[in-house]
Each structure stands twice: as structure tokens, then as C-alpha cells.
Amino acid sequence: MYKNYVDTSADTFPLITLVGPPNSGKTTLFNYLSGKKLKTVNYPGSTVDYSVCRIQEKYNINANLLDSPGIISLIPGSPDEQVAVSSLYAHPKFGVPDIVITTIDASQLSRHLLLTKQLLESGFRVVVVLTMTDILKKKGLQVSASRLKAELNAPVFVVDGRTGEGIPQLMNKIGKLLKKDQLNTDRKISAITEKKDFLKFYGEIEKIENKVLVPDPDKKKIAKANRKLRILTDPSAKKDCYKIDSTTVKIDKYLLNKNWGLFFFFIIMSLTFSSIFWLAQPLMNLVDSFFGMMNVMFSGLLGTTWYSDLISNGLISGTGAVLVFVPQIAMLFLILGLLEDSGYLARGAMLVDKPLSRIGLNGKSFVPMLSGFACAIPAMMAARTIPNRKERLLTIFILPLMSCSARLPVYALLIAFIIPPENSFAGGVVLASIYLFGIISSILIAGLINKFRDKIIKAEDNSSFILELPAYRLPKMKVVVHNAFISTKLYLRKAGPIILAFSLIIWLLTYFPNYNPEIDAKDLSKVEYVKLQETERLSGSYAAMLGKFIQPVMEPIGMDWRVGVSLISAFAAREVFVSSLALIFKVTDDDDTHLQNSIISAMRNARVESSGEKLFTTATIAGLIVFFIFALQCISTIAVSRKETGGWRIPVLQVVIFTSLAFCMTFITVNGLRFIGIQ
């Protein structure tokens, strides 16, 4: 799901590579030309890997298009920039590009021309694309494409990758260029490092800038006739394009305020996490009653046969128990998307840079940490934007502590056990506290490891925080909703089969060998008889036999083998825990039309077999929540951690430390709560 899209069917086609500074519209253009829907975000550094795709057939160009992470010069400063530079010079699969399209944000002309000039001097065949001309227009200015073309001696096109404006002309030129043979394929690296070279380069760029920036024709009409065709040579007019967005400055006066900035940060983050719960509640009820109804219908229809049990228990309850919580996952994606599109992320990074740098992290750890709440896998990849290696590794190390979306169904069920669903306000607060607890733990652990590691690794890398703060803008609802929908769909496609498969496996393990226990039926009513029979069957099942092994480990933390089996199956996918509880505690005994309610009432009735005490109490539920906060139960996370850190050391440490920590913290929570009198 989180692999980047690489169409490997045809690597013999010519290659067109998109490079440009961060946030200059590369991915937007890539999506338009390829018909793909990669995510675009208002944060410098949202693309951290390359993606390759064929250009859509309608353009009549047989070529691969490669999108790359943003770079500001040809000397990479962080792993994501390294990906972009390598894909220019020595892409392992596609080689050297035939054409390089470089995007320039027209409102950032002088800064973005630096890379273009480097590319031209390095001998690439460059096509320049001017984006964001609408923003420049608001400042009453325009870039003259023909003049820029003459200055750079390279084709220049004005394009809006959101509307497709200018695309036909661009593609026409590319088609023609591809028919011509390239003169040479030798590429040098024209990378400037010396101050005098910067001065020379920027001097040339400013000359170009003066020549190509012209007043916008709409504005021109209003202006005096004699100013009509004047080139902007006087510095006061040029200053217009250096004006920064005044609304952004005003908003930042509050959101980045020295005293209030952190307060607003805290409010925004808490609202983000608590609103997941509030907003999803109505939708959740709907899905919930749907599965409840299905269950009642099927068990009524099929009677008490093994296949009725398979369908209503194994399939509907097992998968439904998780699907009930999908609205919450969708809300999480939606809210994170809104935050990403607003431009606030870069501010968040700036606000937390100082405290995070104290514990060996970086302000740039903030965005990976936040996306860790959706999934640790893209989050670990997002850590590529952190230039300092030590800070990057430490960020990756603590990312599994960010409660990912797979944990949401587990938390939601456990919260619903303690807090009635009517009180969704309290539920939201508890959920936000769980997230906060995860964050605080991760900070403590990072601090500890940082202290410890300074003794082991002596190498001092330069720690740096240089980040562009993009202008604020109203999130585009249509795009954000669409992205959240796609993410949810991908989530279902990835997790769905695993949940289904494990529901079946657990059903098999709990249903078989299915012998008929002998029960003295004399003093029992029919209902009691069936109940007792089922209990006896479960304790003789294969699941119970397996469970006996883990019983000794589960007892100290107040659980029994049934919870143990569920915890182990959660290693396949954390959500399976919920399916497993639903199956093992046989929720269909109930006629409740709400699936969630029947799971909860089944949990309430569950008793520890040896002592007869209630199995799920406030203490054990809190213990389970703590277990899920710490435990690293995700195989894909381990694999990505290995890839991103370049070895097994960190992923192995993560599994050992987080899993043992989960057990210890659960032990402390359950017994601590009992000690102070909370059962």
C-alpha cells in the first residue's frame, strides 16, 4: 500500500525526470500527466521517494515520467534529497534522464532559478516549467516566458498542473525533443559550494529576474500608458515580488507567538485527536447496527449449524468487529489531511524544534511523528527529510510509539467498555489522552536513549533546522476528502484480507475439535444448557490448548489465555485483537442489534476461569490499552525500519525494547490500579 508506484513494465522507454525545489508543484504536474493520484501536501518535503509512471496515452508520448523529492541544489543535504540527485545522475534502473523538466514557482523566481541554472550548466536537456503564476499575478506581476527562454537558452512553459493549462504546449515540445538525438550523455555536477560562486550565480539570476518580471497585463491597463511595456528595472517595483503574504504574517503573529504559540499548538493537536472520536460517532453507529442486523438475520436464517456459526461468528462478527471502527480511521485521515493542506505543519515543526533538539530529535521529526499516527511505515520514510543521521535514526526508533490507525479499533473498543457510547465527549478526551501518553513516553524514551547513545557514538554531525514556512491557505475540501477516501480504501484493502483470514483461523481454532461435552442437563434451562455447552467446547478447543502455554505469562497481568490468544493474533495485525475478542467471547449469543454492544456485554460477563472473578475490569482494560501503546506488533514496520536504518540493529532493538516494555508497563498498570483500590 505504501510502496510508491513504480510501473516496471517498460524501462526501455525514454525517461523524463521531474526535479525542482520543494513545494514547486512537481507532484501536481506528475499526477496530471500520469493520471495518478499521489499525495500533494503544503509542506516542503512531502515527497520522499521517487515514483515512475508512463505518461498517459492521450499525449502520444511513449515515455516514463519520474517524480522526485524536492531539492534546492545539486548537493544533497538529507536522504530524500539524495534520492532526487541520484535519480538524476545514476538511477539504478532507468539511467540518465533524456529530458529533465524543472519546475519553478514563479513567485519564488530568484531562489528557484538557482537549481535551474545548475542543471543547465551540468549539461542536462532542461525544459523549464513555470508554476504558481496565479500567485504572482495577485502581486500584479507576470514572468515573460519568451524572455526567460532567451536568457536561459532553454524552452520555458507556463503551466498550471491543477487545471492542465499550458500542458498541450509543453507536451508538444517534449514530443519534438524526444525525436531528436541527444548530443551527449555526459553529465557533470555543476554544484556550487563557494561563497564567491554563490554571489556570481545569484548576480546573474538577479539580472535575469529584472529582465523577465513584467507587470501583469490586467494591471497594465490601469497603469499609465507610458509604463505599459516597461521592464521592471527599478528596485521598488521588483520589490513587489518579494512581498510576503500579509495574511500569513498576521496568522503567524498568533500561531507562532512567543507566548501563545505553544498554547495554540497544544489546542490544535488535542482537537485533532479528540475530534476523531466525536466526528466518527454517528457514522460508526450506522455501520455498527448494519453488522448487528446482519448477524441476527443470518443466525436466525441458518439455525444452529456449523456453517451458520462460521458465517455469523467467523465472518460477520470477526470482520465486522473491526469494520465498525473504520469511520474513525477515515476521520483520522481526513483531519490529518486538513492539517497538512493548511500549511500549519511547518509551523508545528518550528515550534517544537527547541524542545525536541534537547532530546536528540529535530523540529523536522514533527511531521514524521504526526504521520506516524496514521501509519509508521510512511512515517519512517518521511524521516528522510532530517539531515542529521543520529536525529533521523532516533526519530525512526520512537515512531512505533505513535499510536497508528491500526490501534484505533482496539482503543475505541476498550474505551467503549469503560465509557458509555452516549458520552462521546469523555471518549474523545480519553482517546486524546492515550495519544498524549504515547507521545510523552516516546519523548522520555528518546531522551534516555539520547543520553545513553552519546557515550557510544562520538561522531558529531551538524545539527541544523532550516525550513521554509509556506503560506497558509484554506484547505481544499474536495482534495482532502478525496485523499482521505483513497487512504481509507487502501487501508481496507491492506488490512481487510488479513482480518478476514485471521477471523477464520481463530474461528477454526475455537470451534474445533467440536466434541459434544457431556453435561448434566437436569436442573438447567435450555438457554443455560447451550451456554454451558459452549463454554465447555471452548475450553476443549485447539485455541485453549495453545492458550495453556501462555496462561502463566498472562496471569501476572490479570489476563487469561483467551486474552493471550487475542494478543498473539494481534501480531498479524493489531486490529485482529478486536476480531479475536469478538470470536472467543461468542458475541452472537446476544440478540442485540448493535455489534459493538454485544461485544461489550459479552466482555462484561466474561470471568477468569480459575477464580470466577470478572476478567475485564477498569484495571485490566487500562492495562490492555497500555500494552497496545508500547507493543511493536507490526511486521511491516520492522521491515521498513530495517530498510530505512540500513541494518537489523535498530529494528531488533525496537522489538525487544518495546515488547518487554509493553509487558512491564501493563503489569505495573494493572497491579498498581488494583493496589490503589481500582478493580
Place this chain on the structure above:
Amino acid sequence: MRTAAELKFGEKVIINDVDTEHPSSRRIMEIGFTPGQEIELINISAFNDPMAFSVRGTIIALRRNEAHCIKIM
């Protein structure tokens, strides 16, 4: 000589020099802070660090110690 880290709010100044001893100096020049450019202090974050400057039509956040290598007149 003063540095960008000592700027006051609303004060517009011209960069005089960039101290190339600092390991971040190359990135600072790449991102647009070059001698002759006008900069303005826009924001200082909580804990007095990092700071945000406007340069060449955009806002860039830098740590205080990095702002120290931008010399102003």
C-alpha cells in the same frame, strides 16, 4: 558586526556577509540568504529559537545559531 540573530522585529536590513565557517552556511546561501539581500525578522518561536526571516519573497525558519552566521550592516 551585528548578525541576523540580533535583529529587532520590523527592522529591514541588508545582508553584508555570510560566515562560511558554519557548517550550515552553504545551505543558508542556497536557500537565498546572500550578501546584498534584504531580510526582515518575522517571528521568533517559543523558547526564543528558531527564528523566521523573510528573504526573497518567502519566509525561512532558522535556528538562532544558524542566524548568527548571517552578518548584517
